[in-house]
Amino acid sequence: MTLKDIKEFLDAEVICGEKYLDIEIKFAGGSDMMSDVLAFGQPGLLLLTGLSNSQSVRTADIIEAKAIIYVRGKKPDDIGIALAKEKDIPLLSTQHMMYTACGILYNKGLPGVSKN
Amino acid sequence: MVSSDLGLSERFEISGGDFSKAGTISTKIKEILQEIGIESSIIRRAAIASYEAEMNVVMYANSGSVILNITPEKLHLQLEDNGPGIEDIEKAMQEGFSTATDKMREMGFGAGMGLPNIKRNADRFEISSTPGEGTSLDIVFCLNKT
Ligand SMILES: Nc1ncnc2c1ncn2[C@@H]1O[C@H](COP(=O)(O)OP(=O)(O)OP(=O)(O)O)[C@@H](O)[C@H]1O
Ligand SMILES: [Mg+2]
Numbered sequence: 001m002t003l004k005d006i007k008e009f010l011d012a013e014v015i016c017g018e019k020y021l022d023i024e025i026k027f028a029g030g031s032d033m034m035s036d037v038l039a040f041g042q043p044g045l046l047l048l049t050g051l052s053n054s055q056s057v058r059t060a061d062i063i064e065a066k067a068i069i070y071v072r073g074k075k076p077d078d079i080g081i082a083l084a085k086e087k088d089i090p091l092l093s094t095q096h097m098m099y100t101a102c103g104i105l106y107n108k109g110l111p112g113v114s115k116n
Numbered sequence: 117m118v119s120s121d122l123g124l125s126e127r128f129e130i131s132g133g134d135f136s137k138a139g140t141i142s143t144k145i146k147e148i149l150q151e152i153g154i155e156s157s158i159i160r161r162a163a164i165a166s167y168e169a170e171m172n173v174v175m176y177a178n179s180g181s182v183i184l185n186i187t188p189e190k191l192h193l194q195l196e197d198n199g200p201g202i203e204d205i206e207k208a209m210q211e212g213f214s215t216a217t218d219k220m221r222e223m224g225f226g227a228g229m230g231l232p233n234i235k236r237n238a239d240r241f242e243i244s245s246t247p248g249e250g251t252s253l254d255i256v257f258c259l260n261k262t
Binding site for chain 2: 032033034035038039043049051053054055056058059061062063064079083105
């Protein structure tokens with residue numbers, strides 16, 4: 001599914017990276033702990049997180065995540081948004097909570113990260 | 117930056133306690149590795165290890181440094197800090213062990229996964245620490261394909 005599909009499924013708002021909505025997303029993972037993300041993250045990941053500081057964007061860049069969805073209506077700070085623009089990482093925000101957001105996407109057929 | 121056919125060596129200072137800048141050095145190191153054309157899977161592993169190690173210096177030490185050293189054979193990250201040191205390294209290396217404060221957890225850290233993540237991603241990893249003096253890490257990635 002594309003990021004645009006995901007935006008619609010989650011009623012999400014685009015914070016930045018509107019021009020990347022056509023990218024294809026193949027799997028996702030959710031966590032608020034950045035070391036967890038660094039441990040399970042695979043290149044191409046769609047990251048769902050409730051952590052709204054710039055570290056979420058930095059972590060996404062380090063693991064080569066494709067995009068970030070902030071849950072519970074969170075939005076990153078200005079440093080995070082600036083970094084996302086520099087690194088071409090689209091950021092979206094949904095009002096859904098983590099569990100619900102993940103459930104919706106899983107139901108629509110988006111799998112989790114495969115365990116290696 | 118010192119660069120030649122034989123390799124590259126660069127030193128970066130890490131300021132402890134400053135969460136707004138935390139991670140910038142690892143982002144920079146990743147950019148350097150991309151510029152000189154290191155294999156992408158190694159860049160990824162090195163970036164993860166560097167970021168975890170940098171975050172630990174920011175969280176637990178007042179200041180520290182990282183030296184990036186690249187030769188045709190290996191990529192070497194040497195971290196040193198003058199923080200409180202680690203009493204029990206074996207314990208610190210266990211997944212889930214963390215002394216992170218609530219504030220650090222709010223910042224998304226403190227899962228006790230950092231050191232194990234570094235070890236898992238590196239080809240060679242050494243940690244040494246003296247309580248009251250500081251901690252140093254040696255993280256090596258092999259560059260020649262086997
Ligand atoms: N540079 C350091 N100086 C002093 N203590 C350290 C240092 N690095 C790690 N430690 C100690 O080792 C523990 C485990 O470190 P580790 O990086 O594995 O987990 P964490 O930093 O607590 O959480 P996470 O890395 O998952 O965010 C830390 O909580 C801390 O007590
Ligand atoms: Mg850590």
